[in-house]
Amino acid sequence: MSAGRSDVVAQLRAAGCVFAEDEARLLTAAAAETGAVLEVLVAQRVSGTPLEHLLGWAEFHGLRIAVAPGVFVPRQRTAFLVDEAVDLIRAGPGHPVIVDLCCGSGALGTAVATIITAEARPVTLTAADIDPVAVECARRNLAPLGAPVYQGDLFEPLPGELRGCIDILLCNTPYVPSEMIARMPPEARDHEPRIALDGGLDGLDIFRRVVAEAPSWLAPGGHLLVESSEHQAPVALAVLARHGLAGRIAESDEHYATVVIGTRPA
Template identity: 80%
Template sequence: MAGNIDTGGRQPVVPADVVATLRAAGCVFAEDEARLLNAAAAEHGADLEALVTQRVAGTPLEYLLGWAEFHGIRVTVAPGVFVPRQRTVFLVDEAAALARANTRHSVVVDMCCGSGALGLALATVLAAEDRPVTLAAADIDPAAVDCARRNLTTLGAPVYEGDLFDPLPEELRGCIDILLANTPYVPSAMIAHLPPEARDHEPHSALDGGPDGLDVFRRVVTGASSWLAPGGHLLVEASEHQAEQALAELRAHGLRARLAESDEHYATVVIGTRSAG
């Protein structure tokens, strides 16, 4: 993922042996990663050799840096917290387009929020356009909640700890205009085939979607209708192979369903909309 990370325009001098070590370990963007690790070591007074050793051992680069680039902003990440994927930028863009069509103040909830990257990115986009937004986030994982609070505190956005809709305040029921739910959607049997960075370091609860990858998605859809505002939208990332089943689940729960796809981002997003009537 280093090829998508902003180096901030800095070009620190990097020892050639660091680049060589990373390249030998299979890091595709070895020079970029070396520059980022060198800068992180200098900034935090860390030992560069120790960082490189951890990277070669498979530790995600973002954990070593303490941040990930997502939608043009730096998002704090921590070990044990899901690292936001670049393909999910497409989901944020789709959500922003829907929010722009909302003539009133938008209420946004980032569910299964992980680091809070999706909510942070969407709120940042809308704030730049002077579009008012109220943001809240939730996750069942205490480590994710702690990380999301570090990212969202400056926005005044509360982050709730608990299972899906359970921790949300009752006043949000029937008031959510945009519900972002980056639910885990990897089928259980496929977890073992994920890259080691994800399989060995990220929480399985953020990856494992059950036998067909849609277990958590179904639970979100079941509760969504009563939490969405009239005309409100649920956006969930899925694989292209899950798309038709996911759309059927949305329709079965009374939501208008459509699919959005991006060849550029290799992303598939299913969107369910509550009737405005």
């Protein structure tokens, strides 16, 4: 390791970066590729700026997903939701209709569609988010897949022809209870939009709004997949049941992830 790299590692480690050596390598490469000043990038990282915002991308499910400052960074645990969706698609219609709602960077839709199209199966993918910065970012990620991204509140901007036709509804709703936002790491609390984090009093406010409308948008036998915390999942199941969706909980010890799945009766 060069003396310069060693100094960067030391600064990052002193700031509490657990993977300081990996981050030093990535920041050094980013500076070389973009012409940015390495010292400036390191100073921003030390001050709490998410690594992904400095790099301009996040690794997610083996893909490089573009992210911009002010955009929610896809979490590694959410790869489990992608895996669950892919399993359902493989067992379902030959040409699935997929919607990535509350899409943020579009990471979920990008990952699912990339996997399925690599298996020589066509997909129809659409995404939407209320945040214009996230929408612009998602458009960059979904452009190679030819998928449109709409801006608006939940289902409101979606084309009417999707109503009753969605086979897989990916929806990574914000699920952090409002009072817990202040306890989140500064990377998230200070650099990601609150609208992408704050789920209301119990963390399920946006989830309830999605579930209330989902039955009319899902195809018969279609599935809604939403990430939640372990303790929120039983409440989420009750919400699904009240709106006529058959619910189940999928959990992964490997990813420390919980996914709630609601299915419209066929």
